[in-house]
Amino acid sequence: MTYLYAAYFATWAIHIGYAIYLVGQYSRLRDEMKALQSRK
Amino acid sequence: MKRLFPIFGLLTGVLLSYALYLALEVAPTEQTMGDVQRIFYYHVPSAWTAFLLFFINFAASVVYLIRRNMKADVVALVAAEIGVVFCTIVLVTGPIWARPVWGIWWTWDLRLTLTLVLWLIYVSYLMLRRFSSSGQTPQIAAVLAILGALDVPLVYFSIWFFRTQHPQPVIGGGGSIDPRMLHVLLINWAAFSCLAVMMFWSRYHLEVIKREVDDTQALEALLETPRGPR
Numbered sequence A: 001m002t003y004l005y006a007a008y009f010a011t012w013a014i015h016i017g018y019a020i021y022l023v024g025q026y027s028r029l030r031d032e033m034k035a036l037q038s039r040k
Numbered sequence B: 001m002k003r004l005f006p007i008f009g010l011l012t013g014v015l016l017s018y019a020l021y022l023a024l025e026v027a028p029t030e031q032t033m034g035d036v037q038r039i040f041y042y043h044v045p046s047a048w049t050a051f052l053l054f055f056i057n058f059a060a061s062v063v064y065l066i067r068r069n070m071k072a073d074v075v076a077l078v079a080a081e082i083g084v085v086f087c088t089i090v091l092v093t094g095p096i097w098a099r100p101v102w103g104i105w106w107t108w109d110l111r112l113t114l115t116l117v118l119w120l121i122y123v124s125y126l127m128l129r130r131f132s133s134s135g136q137t138p139q140i141a142a143v144l145a146i147l148g149a150l151d152v153p154l155v156y157f158s159i160w161f162f163r164t165q166h167p168q169p170v171i172g173g174g175g176s177i178d179p180r181m182l183h184v185l186l187i188n189w190a191a192f193s194c195l196a197v198m199m200f201w202s203r204y205h206l207e208v209i210k211r212e213v214d215d216t217q218a219l220e221a222l223l224e225t226p227r228g229p230r
Helices: A002-039 B004-026 B035-067 B070-102 B110-131 B137-149 B151-161 B179-224
Strands: none
Touching: A002 B035, A002 B070, A002 B179, B004 B035, B004 B179, B035 B070, B035 B110, B035 B137, B035 B151, B035 B179, B070 B110, B070 B137, B070 B179, B110 B137, B110 B151, B137 B151
16 A cells, blocks of 8 residues: 555655646746836 | 636546545455555556647647747647656656566566656757757757657557567557446546646646746847947
8 A cells, every 4th residue: 555655645746746836937927027017 | 718727627626536536445456466556547547648748749849840830839848848747657656556566666678668768858858948049949849849759659559569567558459457447547537637738728828928028028138238339
């Protein structure tokens, strides 16, 4: 069962890690867009 | 479409939870491997989803090379990135399954080696997209994607035509599967496909916004550049 849970945990860790990466990219872009709008 | 996203997200969450319940509780226990065989319900759907995404990358790259369509370029990039995520899961869950069943984490078997090569090709593709600043990067990347896609059928059919450590395919190709296991497998594939669609939608819009911001910043930098003496 340890191997089974390890595999399922690894799968979700990779998906959640990728989701966190996307959220991080989105917040960085939002900051850049705000900076661009404030300069206009 | 923006309004549908949270509803689709909720449905995907429900489907993933149901698929997890089926995989852990409802699917029958395999006679020789025992409970560890349930890794199959995450390993195989992840592989199928990765293959599908690499095919989308291939098709979009062909369209980009023919029409120089920027949307096709974005689709190719996003499909490759999410394909790598799913392929990584295949390469991680495979050895975790192999250790208790084969007694080893890894072997340089044809199927395993070709899958690793496939992953390396698409990681190279993403690194090319990320670090190359040449104006021809999308064209070079599209050619790499088309060549890389040739590895997908090699991975898939390697267990049909060669004797390998990896088990035979469960659908077609001589393998067989209990109908209850097949049902759980297909539900899990549907759930992971929905998750891939959500990731694709989010990443596609992120890339479109990123390109707009990059273009605006480049234009601004150009306008701010002081002119030299005439």
